[in-house]
Structures are given as C-alpha cells and as structure tokens.
Amino acid sequence: MSDNPNDQTATPLLDKVRLPSDLKGLSDAELKTLANELRAETISAVSQTGGHLGAGLGVVELTVALHAVFDAPRDKIVWDVGHQCYPHKILTGRRDRIRTLRTKGGLSGFTKRSESPYDPFGAGHSSTSISAATGFTMGRELGAETGDAIAVIGDGAMSGGMAFEAMNHAGHLGKRMFVVLNDNEMSIAPPVGALSSYLTRLYSEAPLQDLKSAAKGAVGLLPVPFQLGARRAKEMLKGIAMGGTLFEELGFSYVGPVDGHDLDQLLPLLRTLKARATGPVLIHTLTKKGKGYAPAESRPDGGHATAKFDLNTGEQKKSPSNAPSYTKVFAESLIKEAAKDEKIVGITAAMPDGTGLKQFAGVYPRRCFDVGIAEQHAVTFSAGLAASGMKPFCAIYSTFLQRGYDQIVHDIAIQRLPVRFAIDRAGLVGADGATHAGSFDVGFMSSLPGMVVMAAADEAELVHMVATAAAYDDGPIAFRYPRGEGMGVDMPEEGVPLKIGKGRMIAEGARVAILSYGTRLAEVLKAREALQARGLAPTIADARFAKPLDTDLIDRLVAEHEALICIEEGAVGGFGSHVAQYLSDQGVFDHGFKFRSMVLPDTFIDHASPEDMYHSAGMDAPQIEAKVLELLGVAVAKRA
Numbered sequence: 332m333s334d335n336p337n338d339q340t341a342t343p344l345l346d347k348v349r350l351p352s353d354l355k356g357l358s359d360a361e362l363k364t365l366a367n368e369l370r371a372e373t374i375s376a377v378s379q380t381g382g383h384l385g386a387g388l389g390v391v392e393l394t395v396a397l398h399a400v401f402d403a404p405r406d407k408i409v410w411d412v413g414h415q416c417y418p419h420k421i422l423t424g425r426r427d428r429i430r431t432l433r434t435k436g437g438l439s440g441f442t443k444r445s446e447s448p449y450d451p452f453g454a455g456h457s458s459t460s461i462s463a464a465t466g467f468t469m470g471r472e473l474g475a476e477t478g479d480a481i482a483v484i485g486d487g488a489m490s491g492g493m494a495f496e497a498m499n500h501a502g503h504l505g506k507r508m509f510v511v512l513n514d515n516e517m518s519i520a521p522p523v524g525a526l527s528s529y530l531t532r533l534y535s536e537a538p539l540q541d542l543k544s545a546a547k548g549a550v551g552l553l554p555v556p557f558q559l560g561a562r563r564a565k566e567m568l569k570g571i572a573m574g575g576t577l578f579e580e581l582g583f584s585y586v587g588p589v590d591g592h593d594l595d596q597l598l599p600l601l602r603t604l605k606a607r608a609t610g611p612v613l614i615h616t617l618t619k620k621g622k623g624y625a626p627a628e629s630r631p632d633g634g635h636a637t638a639k640f641d642l643n644t645g646e647q648k649k650s651p652s653n654a655p656s657y658t659k660v661f662a663e664s665l666i667k668e669a670a671k672d673e674k675i676v677g678i679t680a681a682m683p684d685g686t687g688l689k690q691f692a693g694v695y696p697r698r699c700f701d702v703g704i705a706e707q708h709a710v711t712f713s714a715g716l717a718a719s720g721m722k723p724f725c726a727i728y729s730t731f732l733q734r735g736y737d738q739i740v741h742d743i744a745i746q747r748l749p750v751r752f753a754i755d756r757a758g759l760v761g762a763d764g765a766t767h768a769g770s771f772d773v774g775f776m777s778s779l780p781g782m783v784v785m786a787a788a789d790e791a792e793l794v795h796m797v798a799t800a801a802a803y804d805d806g807p808i809a810f811r812y813p814r815g816e817g818m819g820v821d822m823p824e825e826g827v828p829l830k831i832g833k834g835r836m837i838a839e840g841a842r843v844a845i846l847s848y849g850t851r852l853a854e855v856l857k858a859r860e861a862l863q864a865r866g867l868a869p870t871i872a873d874a875r876f877a878k879p880l881d882t883d884l885i886d887r888l889v890a891e892h893e894a895l896i897c898i899e900e901g902a903v904g905g906f907g908s909h910v911a912q913y914l915s916d917q918g919v920f921d922h923g924f925k926f927r928s929m930v931l932p933d934t935f936i937d938h939a940s941p942e943d944m945y946h947s948a949g950m951d952a953p954q955i956e957a958k959v960l961e962l963l964g965v966a967v968a969k970r971a
C-alpha cells in the first residue's frame with residue numbers, strides 16, 4: 332500500500348474484508364494498513380459520487396477500531412447524523428455499491444435500517460444517537476438480544492438539546508453503554524458556544540484531565556500502560572478537591588482525550604473498556620475533519636460536503652448555471668432590507684453557509700446569530716427577539732424546522748409574535764433523500780391560526796417575499812423556497828411588499844384552472860404548452876399564499892372553469908387541503924365541481940435527483956398534463 336491516499340492500485344487488505352468479522356483476524360499493524368486503504372477507498376468513491384467527505388475521513392481509524400473491537404451487528408454502533416458513515420459502509424458489506432452513494436437506487440448517504448443490519452438506527456438529523464443507544468441499552472437490560480450500544484457523536488451534534496437530554500437520562504440509568512464524542516472542533520461551520528470552548532479546555536488541559544479521571548476512579552477502565560500515569564496522578568491529587576467533567580457530573584465515566592487517528596491509542600482503550608466497563612462511559616476522541624486528504628483538510632469546512640471532484644487536485648465538478656441560488660437571493664434581499672431597517676436580525680442553527688446568513692453576517696456581524704445545532708432554541712430565541720421589538724428572520728431548512736415545531740406553536744403562534752421564517756430547502760432536495768426532504772412545512776405552518784404562509788414561485792418572487800416579511804409586523808410569517816438554482820428570471824432592483832393573501836394570474840385560459848403554490852409553476856407552464864398543442868389551454872395562477880388564501884382568486888377560478896387543480900411541493904395537509912376545505916365550506920363540491928390536489932405521495936421518497944424524485948411523486952410537466960386530461964376525461968394513449 333502506498334502512502335498516497337489517491338493511489339487506488341493497492342487495496343490488498345480491504346479486498347479481503349467482506350464483513351467486520353474479517354477484522355478480527357488482523358494484527359494491529361494490519362489494521363493500520365487497512366485504515367489507510369479504507370481512507371483511500373472513501374476518497375476515491377466520493378470523488379465519483381460527491382457527498383459528505385470530511386466527516387468520514389475524520390473517523391476512518393475510529394471506524395476500524397470500533398469494528399475490530401466490538402461485534403456488530405450484535406453490538407449497535409449508532410452514528411450520529413450518519414454523514415460520516417461511508418467508511419463504515421465499506422467495511423460492512425457495501426463496498427461493491429459504495430460508488431452508487433446518494434444516487435437513484437444506490438446506497439443512502441446516511442445510515443439506514445432497511446439497507447443493512449449493520450445500520451441499527453437511521454439518521455440524517457443530528458443529536459439523536461445517544462437517545463437511540465440508550466434505548467438499545469435498556470432493551471438489552473429488559474432481555475432483547477442485543478449487545479453493547481455505542482453512540483458516535485460529533486462535537487457539533489453534541490451541542491443539540493437532545494444529546495444532553497439523553498446524557499442526563501443515560502447517566503441516571505447507569506447502565507453500561509458507550510458514547511464516543513468525536514471532537515474535530517468543527518460543525519459544518521466552526522462550532523459556536525460554551526460547549527465548544529469547554530471541550531477545547533478539556534483537551535488543552537489534557538494532563539489535568541488525566542488527574543480528573545484518576546480522581547473520579549476511571550483509572551480501572553484505562554488500558555494497563557495508561558494506568559500507571561493515571562495512578563501517579565491520583566496520588567498527586569490526594570487531598571485536592573476537584574470537580575468532575577461535565578460528563579462525569581451527568582453520570583458518565585470520562586475517558587480521554589485520545590488521538591482518534593492513533594490506532595495504538597484507540598485499540599487498547601476500546602479493548603479495555605469493552606472488558607471492564609460496567610456503567611456509561613464517554614470516550615473523548617480528538618480528530619481532524621477531512622483527515623488525510625489535503626484538499627479537504629485545507630477547506631474551511633474540512634471538506635464537509637462536496638460535488639464530484641478531481642482526485643488529484645480536489646477541484647469540484649459543478650454544473651454551470653447563470654441562475655443565482657435561492658439561498659443567495661434570500662441573503663442578498665435580506666441584506667438590502669436590513670440596510671433600511673436596523674431592527675432586522677438573522678438567526679441560523681449551525682447552517683450559516685447553507686442558509687446564506689454567513690453573507691448577511693459579513694455585512695451585519697452584530698445582527699446575526701448562529702445558535703449551534705439547536706433549532707428549538709433558535710425558534711424561541713427568535714420569539715424573544717421579536718417580543719423585544721426586533722425583526723428576527725429565523726432561517727432554517729424545512730426539514731430541520733420540524734425540530735422546533737412546539738416552539739413555533741407555543742412560543743410564537745399563540746403569542747402572535749412577528750417572527751419571520753425563511754424556510755430554505757423546501758420540497759424534495761435530491762441526494763440527501765427522505766431525511767432531508769422539506770415535505771411538511773406547508774402543512775404544519777398553515778394549520779396554525781394567525782400564521783401567514785407564502786411560497787416563492789421563482790427567485791424574483793423570493794425577493795418580494797423577503798420584503799413582505801420585513802414589512803409585516805402583525806404576527807408570524809413564513810416563506811419557503813427550494814434548494815438550488817433559480818429559474819433565471821429577470822430580477823427586480825428591490826423587493827416590493829406583496830398584498831397579504833393575494834395571488835397573481837399568470838395566464839388566462841379555459842375549462843381547467845391550475846392554481847400553483849411554489850416552484851412547480853415552471854412545470855405547470857411546460858404542461859400548459861403541451862396542452863396548448865392539443866387545443867387545451869388551462870388558466871394558470873400563482874397562489875403565493877397558502878394562508879390566508881386568496882379567496883377572491885379561487886372564487887373566480889371556480890366560477891370561470893369546470894375544474895380546478897392545485898399543486899404544491901409538499902405533503903397532503905398543505906395548500907391544496909386548505910383550498911379543498913374552503914371549497915367544501917362554500918358548498919362548491921355539492922354542485923359537482925371537479926377538483927384535484929397534486930401533493931407529494933404518502934410515502935418517503937428515496938434519494939435520487941430532484942427531477943427523479945418529483946417524477947416518482949407524479950408531479951412533473953407530463954404528469955401535470957396527464958392530470959388535466961384525466962380530469963377532462965380526454966382519453967390518451969399511454970406513454971412508453
């Protein structure tokens with residue numbers, strides 16, 4: 332095996348490993364070689380597929396060590412977020428499919444129970460692993476046929492509230508389980524907050540930490556070579572009153588910090604812990620995001636996620652497009668609004684790059700807050716800001732906003748606080764798959780009394796919606812927009828506040844009206860073109876608002892057409908359901924009016940390109956065309 336991680340010619344050991352049990356016969360020296368090969372294989376695979384690179388490279392040695400020492404799948408290795416699991420997938424019987432990662436029909440980019448028995452718990456969202464591992468542990472205590480539970484959680488994910496809730500509970504239960512805190516001093520962006528500073532202190536005071544471990548009696552858990560030093564430390568400590576680490580106060584034995592890239596430290600430590608631990612143990616490993624691949628290591632985000640790239644240079648292959656991303660349009664619009672109104676502030680939960688708020692912070696550093704992976708706090712923090720008279724724009728991906736739902740209801744909607752929700756990644760997002768799909772926000776936001784709910788049909792509309800939200804002060808307001816590039820439409824110089832609850836007519840037609848909510852509008856217009864060729868030109872309108880509904884517009888569409896189709900990039904219970912409720916309240920259905928609501932199907936759609944995913948959802952232009960024809964009873968030959 333060469334030292335060059337790009338060298339794909341030599342993977343003799345990896346070629347022999349089909350399952351983790353094959354690691355049991357390898358010497359420690361061979362395990363080190365295997366780790367090098369595994370790193371090279373991971374880099375090579377991701378260069379072809381794109382995906383999450385940096386986190387996986389940071390846990391290569393840890394992955395090898397865990398599988399060499401523990402006995403998966405009986406022992407449950409629970410990866411938090413799951414974005415670091417590619418090396419784990421390679422070692423657990425999925426190497427032959429690793430180059431299908433995140434593509435249609437291929438491996439998921441996260442852990443997934445249906446994919447392998449070695450993925451005991453699915454993930455994608457952060458900070459769930461300790462709860463799940465505690466569940467496995469108590470299942471074992473109650474007689475379930477499982478071994479040890481090992482949660483592997485990053486320093487970023489550790490800042491999430493759930494992780495603390497779980498530590499609190501697991502420490503109280505006091506049963507044997509393991510938490511590996513993989514501390515690379517990185518979230519996607521540099522981590523923020525007191526926990527991050529605390530972890531830094533823990534390792535910058537490492538010799539002192541040895542003393543603390545000793546004082547707390549964790550010496551017996553350490554491998555023999557470590558014990559001597561720790562005992563000496565304990566002697567020195569006699570008579571000195573010391574507090575434990577935060578983790579010890581929560582009921583865990585704390586071991587560390589250890590170099591997470593050094594198998595000479597990891598293997599003996601894990602072997603000893605496996606042999607001796609009786610209660611919950613936290614193992615603090617120090618690693619580097621992107622480890623072993625210079626282009627990733629040198630990126631500010633440690634190569635967190637990447638497009639396909641050139642193996643030798645690390646240069647990413649991105650598809651060329653002139654349209655700005657919705658995220659960029661949001662950030663630029665917010666900056667413009669903030670220039671006019673000093674009360675405007677931005678809030679992100681650990682996604683400054685992804686939400687565009689990094690750009691906003693570049694201009695208004697004091698008016699931008701990254702709260703860490705803490706969506707619940709982000710929402711109620713925004714509520715507090717609004718209650719104090721500020722104008723918070725709480726920018727959270729649709730899927731992650733699910734975490735803060737009670738806070739939206741209880742802290743914002745009931746109090747009618749004017750928090751502005753910028754809901755990015757609305758609709759199907761592609762390669763991240765079902766865990767990251769923004770399917771539910773229209774439903775869960777528009778069911779709340781007093782909430783104003785908008786969706787941008789294109790990037791110009793988004794500019795106006797940011798202006799609308801900035802101007803609106805009567806209560807909470809939300810606007811959603813998808814991942815990726817806009818439509819390439821002409822952009823307004825400035826945003827103009829929209830009339831609340833008013834849609835817009837796009838094209839007048841006859842017989843059928845399509846009322847579109849969000850960016851399906853482009854597909855609707857394509858469908859119209861195809862229908863025109865058949866002599867059928869539906870009326871097209873953009874609803875802009877799911878709440879309040881533009882009832883004048885709806886009344887008109889009903890009065891002037893024999894059928895109405897609603898369409899949205901969301902699950903049932905959203906815009907179309909509200910329109911149906913309104914029509915039902917008006918008694919429109921009593922007279923045989925034809926109505927259809929095109930929504931995402933009642934299933935979780937697996938990762939694929941967004942186009943493929945919308946096709947599976949039955950929501951692309953030909954499928955919209957077919958829906959119109961079906962509704963009008965026009966028989967058509969089935970397409971191949």
Ligand SMILES: Cc1ncc(C[n+]2csc(CCOP(=O)(O)OP(=O)(O)O)c2C)c(N)n1
Pocket residue numbers: 385386389412414415455456457484485486487488489515517518519620680681682704706731734
């Ligand atoms: C609830 C939730 N919020 C945000 C994210 C987006 N996210 C994915 S990974 C990540 C950073 C995780 O940092 P850490 O746990 O330290 O892992 P590392 O990438 O450093 O290995 C974030 C913020 C998420 N997956 N889930």
Ligand SMILES: CC(=O)[C@@H](O)[C@H](O)COP(=O)(O)O
Pocket residue numbers: 383412414455456519636685756760763814
């Ligand atoms: C693992 C995770 O949750 C994030 O890294 C997510 O994949 C980011 O998605 P975007 O690429 O849409 O920002």
Ligand SMILES: [Mg+2]
Pocket residue numbers: 485486487488513514515516517518
């Ligand atoms: Mg980290």
